[in-house]
Amino acid sequence: MKLTTAQFKKDFLSEIETLYSTSLDDTTTIGQFIALGQLVRRYNSQSWTRTAKLYREHHQKQVYYFSIEFLPGRLLASNLLNLNLLSIVRKGLKELGLDFETISRSEPDPALGNGGLGRLAACYMDAMASLKIAGNGNGIRYRYGLFKQVFMDGYQVELPDDWLHHGNVWETRRDNKSCIVRFGGNVWLQPQPDGSLQAQYENTDDVLAVPYDVGIVGYHNDITNTLRLWSAELPPSVTQTYYSQAQRDRISEISKVLYPDDSNSAGQQLRLCQEYFFSSAGVQSIVRDFCATHHGMRSLGKKIAIHINDTHPTLVIPEMMRLLMDEHHCSWDVAWTLTTQVMSYTNHTILQEALETWPIGMFQGLLPRIYQIIVEIDRRYRAQQTPIFGKALIDLTAPLGNGQVRMAHLAVIGSHSVNGVAPLHTELLKTDVLRGLYQVYPERFNNKTNGIATRRWVQLANQPLSQLIDQTIGSSWRRQPDLLQTLLPYQQDDHFLHQLAQVKLTNKQALAAYVQRTMGIKLRTDAIYDVQIKRLHAYKRQLLHVFEILREYFVIKDHPDQPVVPRVHIFGAKAAPSYHYAKAIIKLINVVADMVNQDPVIGDRLKVVFIPNYGVSIAELIIPAADVSEQISTASKEASGTSNMKLMANGALSLATYDGANIDIMQAAGAENEYPFGLRVHEVYDYYQRGNYRAAAFYNGNPELKRILDSLINGTIPGIPTVGREIYDSLIRYNDEFFVLADYQAYVKQQQQISQDFQDQPTWQQRALANIAASGHFAADLAVARYADDIWQVPHDRLN
Numbered sequence: 001m002k003l004t005t006a007q008f009k010k011d012f013l014s015e016i017e018t019l020y021s022t023s024l025d026d027t028t029t030i031g032q033f034i035a036l037g038q039l040v041r042r043y044n045s046q047s048w049t050r051t052a053k054l055y056r057e058h059h060q061k062q063v064y065y066f067s068i069e070f071l072p073g074r075l076l077a078s079n080l081l082n083l084n085l086l087s088i089v090r091k092g093l094k095e096l097g098l099d100f101e102t103i104s105r106s107e108p109d110p111a112l113g114n115g116g117l118g119r120l121a122a123c124y125m126d127a128m129a130s131l132k133i134a135g136n137g138n139g140i141r142y143r144y145g146l147f148k149q150v151f152m153d154g155y156q157v158e159l160p161d162d163w164l165h166h167g168n169v170w171e172t173r174r175d176n177k178s179c180i181v182r183f184g185g186n187v188w189l190q191p192q193p194d195g196s197l198q199a200q201y202e203n204t205d206d207v208l209a210v211p212y213d214v215g216i217v218g219y220h221n222d223i224t225n226t227l228r229l230w231s232a233e234l235p236p237s238v239t240q241t242y243y244s245q246a247q248r249d250r251i252s253e254i255s256k257v258l259y260p261d262d263s264n265s266a267g268q269q270l271r272l273c274q275e276y277f278f279s280s281a282g283v284q285s286i287v288r289d290f291c292a293t294h295h296g297m298r299s300l301g302k303k304i305a306i307h308i309n310d311t312h313p314t315l316v317i318p319e320m321m322r323l324l325m326d327e328h329h330c331s332w333d334v335a336w337t338l339t340t341q342v343m344s345y346t347n348h349t350i351l352q353e354a355l356e357t358w359p360i361g362m363f364q365g366l367l368p369r370i371y372q373i374i375v376e377i378d379r380r381y382r383a384q385q386t387p388i389f390g391k392a393l394i395d396l397t398a399p400l401g402n403g404q405v406r407m408a409h410l411a412v413i414g415s416h417s418v419n420g421v422a423p424l425h426t427e428l429l430k431t432d433v434l435r436g437l438y439q440v441y442p443e444r445f446n447n448k449t450n451g452i453a454t455r456r457w458v459q460l461a462n463q464p465l466s467q468l469i470d471q472t473i474g475s476s477w478r479r480q481p482d483l484l485q486t487l488l489p490y491q492q493d494d495h496f497l498h499q500l501a502q503v504k505l506t507n508k509q510a511l512a513a514y515v516q517r518t519m520g521i522k523l524r525t526d527a528i529y530d531v532q533i534k535r536l537h538a539y540k541r542q543l544l545h546v547f548e549i550l551r552e553y554f555v556i557k558d559h560p561d562q563p564v565v566p567r568v569h570i571f572g573a574k575a576a577p578s579y580h581y582a583k584a585i586i587k588l589i590n591v592v593a594d595m596v597n598q599d600p601v602i603g604d605r606l607k608v609v610f611i612p613n614y615g616v617s618i619a620e621l622i623i624p625a626a627d628v629s630e631q632i633s634t635a636s637k638e639a640s641g642t643s644n645m646k647l648m649a650n651g652a653l654s655l656a657t658y659d660g661a662n663i664d665i666m667q668a669a670g671a672e673n674e675y676p677f678g679l680r681v682h683e684v685y686d687y688y689q690r691g692n693y694r695a696a697a698f699y700n701g702n703p704e705l706k707r708i709l710d711s712l713i714n715g716t717i718p719g720i721p722t723v724g725r726e727i728y729d730s731l732i733r734y735n736d737e738f739f740v741l742a743d744y745q746a747y748v749k750q751q752q753q754i755s756q757d758f759q760d761q762p763t764w765q766q767r768a769l770a771n772i773a774a775s776g777h778f779a780a781d782l783a784v785a786r787y788a789d790d791i792w793q794v795p796h797d798r799l800n
Contacts, residue, residue: 001043001222003085008092015039024096029106030166033076036089036103037169040079041215048215048224056293060134061794063305064286065125066279066313069118069258070139070227072125072214073616074107075170077460082130082217109615110168111145111161112229114259114574115535116642117348119616121309123453123642127784129218129225130455131796138282138313140274141171141212141229146258149574149613154590154719156575156583160257171212171229178210179284180235181277187368199326199369206235207251209281219455219479221797230281231255263578269366272358276367279315287323297328301341305792308345308415311356311407317343317414318373326369332376344417344791346448347408348639350425350433351539357404374399374410381413385440397436412437412444417791419448421640422661424681428636446790449664450640451783454481454775457646461620464503465650465772472496480799481776488773497765504651504768507624511570514621515609521597524604527566528758530655531647532630533614533622536573536582539637539738543585543727545569545630546592547744548751550708550717552606553596560601565755568607570622572614581730584723586610588712591720619643624650627764628675628754631656632747634738636681638662649775651768655750657743661778669774673767675750678743687739695736698744705744 015035016024027035055062072078077100080086090100112118121137128135147158185204189197214227232254234243253260253270254277261267283306290297290304306316317339324335349355364371378400386394395401399410412418412434418441420426426447430438438445459466459478469477472490477483490496505525512523532545549569556564571589575582593608611618629647631638631654638660648654648665654674656662658681666674687693699706709731711717712724731741758764776782781799788796 001047001083001085003043003088005088005092005095008085008088009096011039012036012092012096015042024098029103032098033103033106034166034169037076037107040076040083040085041170043085044079044083044215044217044224047217047222048226050222051224052226055134059293059303061303061305061792062286063128063133063135063307063788063792063794064138064282065121065128065135065307065309066138066282066316067118067121067309068139068275068278068312069113070110070121070125070137070229071113071115071118071616072110072122072227073119073456073620074104074109075214076104076107078126078456079170079215079217081455081460082126082219084220105617108163108166108168109617111148111163111615112139112142112258114146116640117310120450120642123451123456123780124784124787125216125225125227126219126453126455127451127780129216129223130221131781131784131788131799132218132221132223133225133784133788133792133794133796135216135225137216137225137227137229138278138285139227139229140255140258140278141231142258143231143252143256146574147577151586151590151610151612154587154594156586158577168212168214170214172214174211174213177285178208179281179288181207181209181280181284182369183207183273183276183366185368187372189372196329199322201369205247205250206237207254207277208233208235209277209284211281211285228282228285230278232277259576261578265362267578268358269362272363272366275312276315276319276370279313280319282313283316283319283323287320287328291328297324297330297334297338300338304342305344305794306342307787307792308343308411310346310348311354311411314345314356314407314411314414315367315370317410318370318377321373321377322369325373336380340414340416343411343415344419345411345415346419346421347411347425347429347434348421350428350637350639352433355433356407358407360400360403360405363405371405374405377410377413389440393436393439397440408434409437412441416444417446418444419446419791421448421450422664423447423449424636424658424663425639425660428681448783448786448791449661449778450642450645451778451780452642452645452649453780454478454649456620457623458649458775462503462507462624462650464506465500465624468496468499468503469772477776481779481781482799484776485773487769491766491769494762497762497769500651500765500769501761504625504627507650511621511625515611519609519611521607521609522604523568523607523609524566527568527604527607528627528754529568529570529625530628530630530754531570531622531626531652532632533570533572533619534641534643536575536579536586538581538585538730539634541632541634541738541740541743542571542573542589544632544740544743544747545571546585546589547705547708547740548748549592549596549606549608550711551704551748553592553599553602554707556602556605557599564605565758566605567755568609570626571608571610572618572622573610574614581726584726587723588717588720588727591717591723595717619646623647623652626650626652627758628652629654629656631659631662632678632743633657633659634684634743635659635679636684637738645775645778648771649778651772653754653764653767653771655747655754665771665774665778668777669771673770675754677746677750679739684739693735693739693742695731695741698736698741699732702745704748705741 148161629652
C-alpha cells in the first residue's frame with residue numbers, strides 16, 4: 001500500500017488518542033506498540049477481506065496446514081516489511097521522537113511453539129502468503145505456551161509464559177465460527193429406516209472451540225492469509241448445566257500449555273485431548289466453509305488439501321471420516337476416497353519414541369467414536385493388504401497393534417502423500433523407520449527438504465547484511481532468493497570481503513551488548529562465536545560441545561602463557577520439563593560456564609554464554625553474530641534441521657555431522673566451506689547391528705577425553721556430584737547411546753582447524769560468502785512451491 005510519512009504520523013497520533021484518550025507523551029512503550037499494531041491491522045484489513053473474497057469467487061483450492069506448534073516470532077516488523085511500510089514507519093516514529101526498535105522489542109514473543117517444528121510451520125505460512133497460495137494454518141491458542149525458562153542455581157526452572165498479558169494485537173476472535181468438540185460418553189450406531197447406521201451420543205463432555213484468527217501478510221502482493229488458533233472454552237450448555245470447578249479446569253487445561261508433562265497417564269490424556277481438540281475443530285470449520293460454497297461433497301478432494309505437520313494432527317483423518325459419514329451421509333468407500341485425496345503427511349522424526357502411540361484403553365474412553373472409525377480402518381487395511389504382503393508385515397504396520405493406536409501408521413495409511421524433510425531422512429523412512437509401510441505404499445513417499453523464511457532470518461534479523469547485498473547485486477534477491485548465488489564472484493573482491501567482515505562485527509557488537517546488559521558477561525567481539533541453538537536433547541549432543549569447552553579450558557589452564565584464538569561458546573536451548581537427563585546437561589553447561597567465566601587465569605580468552613528462554617527473538621540476535629554453526633547430532637537422528645539453514649544464510653560455517661540437511665548444505669555450499677566430521681549413517685547402523693560399540697574403549701584410549709570425563713566426578717567441576725555422576729554413567733556404564741565418545745576425536749580435530757583457519761580472515765570471509773550465496777537453495781518459498789506442485793496441486797506465483 002502507498003503511505004506517506006506525514007499521513008502515518010497523523011494516523012498514529014490519532015490511534016493513540018482513540019485508544020488512550022491522551023497524548024503521545026503520556027504513553028508507555030507497550031502502549032505505543034499496541035497502538036502501532038492496531039494501526040497496522042487497520043492498514044491491512046482491506047487486504048485480508050479482499051483475499052478471502054478472491055479465494056471464494058475463484059473457487060481456489062485451499063491448503064490447511066495443521067500443526068500443534070506455530071512459532072511466528074514478533075509480527076510487527078515482519079508485517080511492516082511485507083506491507084512495504086517498514087521504512088516509512090521507522091522514519092515517522094523517529095520524527096515523533098520514538099525509536100522503532102524499542103517499540104518492537106516490547107511486543108511479546110508468541111509462545112506457541114518449542115523449536116524447529118513450530119518455526120517451520122510459521123516460515124511456511126509466510127511463504128504460502130507470499131506465493132499467493134490460498135493457505136491457512138490450524139493450531140492451538142496456548143494461554144501460556146511452552147514455558148518461560150529461567151536458571152536458578154544453574155538448573156532450568158519453568159515459569160508460565162504470560163505472553164497474552166496485554167492481549168494479542170494481531171488476533172481477531174470469531175465467535176460465529178465456534179464449534180463443539182465432544183469427548184468421552186457413550187456412542188452407538190443406530191440403524192435407520194433406509195438401512196444406514198447413524199452415530200448416537202450420550203453423556204459426552206462437550207468443549208467449545210473458539211477460533212482466533214491472525215492475518216499472515218504476503219510479501220508486497222496484497223495477500224493476507226489466515227492462521228486460525230483454537231481456544232477451549234465452556235460450551236453454551238453452561239447456562240443450563242452446572243459445571244464444577246474441576247470440570248471448568250479440565251476444559252481450560254486443553255489450551256493452557258504446549259506439551260504438558262506426559263510422564264503420567266493424566267498428562268498423556270491431556271495431550272491426546274489437545275490433539276483431537278484442534279484437529280476436530282479445524283476439520284469441522286473446513287467442512288462447514290466448504291459446504292457454504294459447494295453442493296455435495298464430491299469435489300472436496302479437488303478444493304481442499306489438509307497437511308499433517310508431524311503426527312500430532314493425525315486425528316484429522318478419522319475426524320474427516322466421522323463428518324463425512326455421520327453428518328453428510330457418505331458411504332465408507334466414498335468418505336475414505338475423499339479423505340485420502342485431501343490428506344498429506346510430513347514426518348519429522350527418526351526417533352521411535354517420537355512416533356506417537358496411545359494406549360487403546362485411554363483412547364477408546366476419551367474418543368469412542370473416533371476409536372470405532374480407527375478400528376474399521378484397521379480391519380479394512382488388514383483385509384486388503386494381508387493377502388498381498390502377509391500377516392507378519394501387516395501386523396507391524398497396521399494402525400492398531402500391541403495395545404496401542406499408532407499415529408504415524410494411521411497418517412501414512414490415510415494420506416495420499418508422505419514426505420521426509422531431507423534426502424537422508426526420507427531414505428531412512430523408507431529403509432528403517434517406516435520400512436513396512438513403504439513396502440505397501442511406495443508411491444506415496446517423497447522428499448521435501450525443509451526451508452526457512454529469508455525475509456525474517458536475513459532481511460529482518462540481519463539488516464546490515466541485507467543492505468550490503470542490496471548495494472552489491474540489487475534487491476531482487478528479496479523476492480527471488482536463488483539470486484543470492486550471484487554473490488559468488490565477489491569472493492575475489494577484497495573490498496566486499498572487508499565489508500562482509502564489518503557486518504559480522506556489527507552483529508557481534510549487538511549480541512555482546514545484549515549479553516552484557518542482561519547477563520553481566522563481557523564478550524570480546526574479535527573472538528570466534530561458536531553457536532549451538534536448538535532443543536536440548538541427548539541426540540543433538542550439546543554434551544559434545546561441552547567437552548570441547550572443557551578441553552579448551554584445560555589447555556589454557558595447563559599453558560596459561562600460550563597464545564590461543566579467543567572463543568565465545570553460545571547456547572540457547574529448552575529441555576522438556578519431564579526430560580531429566582536433558583535438564584542435567586543444562587545444569588552442567590551452566591556450572592561449566594560459571595567456572596570458565598569466573599576464572600582469572602582464563603580471562604577473556606574463553607567465555608561460555610547460555611542465554612535463557614531461547615526463542616525466535618533471541619535467535620534473531622544470535623544467528624547474525626555466529627561464526628560457527630554447531631550441527632552435531634548423531635548421524636541418522638536429525639530429520640533435517642533448520643537452524644543450520646538460518647546460520648548459513650548469515651555467513652556461519654557449519655561444524656557438522658553427516659546428518660539431516662547438513663549433507664545438503666555441504667553439497668550446496670561446498671564441503672570445503674564447512675567442517676564435516678564423525679560417524680556416517682552406515683557406521684552407526686553397523687554398530688547397532690553388530691552390537692559391538694564399546695564407549696569405555698574410547699574413554700580408556702584417549703587420555704584427554706578421560707580427563708574430561710573424570711572431571712565430571714572427581715570435583716574438578718564444582719557443585720555437580722549428582723549431575724556429573726549421572727552424565728558420566730550414561731556414557732561409560734550405559735555405553736553412550738548417541739556415540740558422543742566415538743565422535744569426540746574427529747570433532748576436536750575440526751575445532752582445532754577452525755581456530756587455525758579463523759586467523760586468515762579474508763579466506764574465512766570467502767567461505768562465509770559461499771554459504772550466504774548457497775542459502776537461497778533453502779528458502780521456504782522454494783520448499784513450499786515444491787509442496788504446492790507435487791503434493792497439494794495448487795497454483796502459486798512463480799519465483800522467477
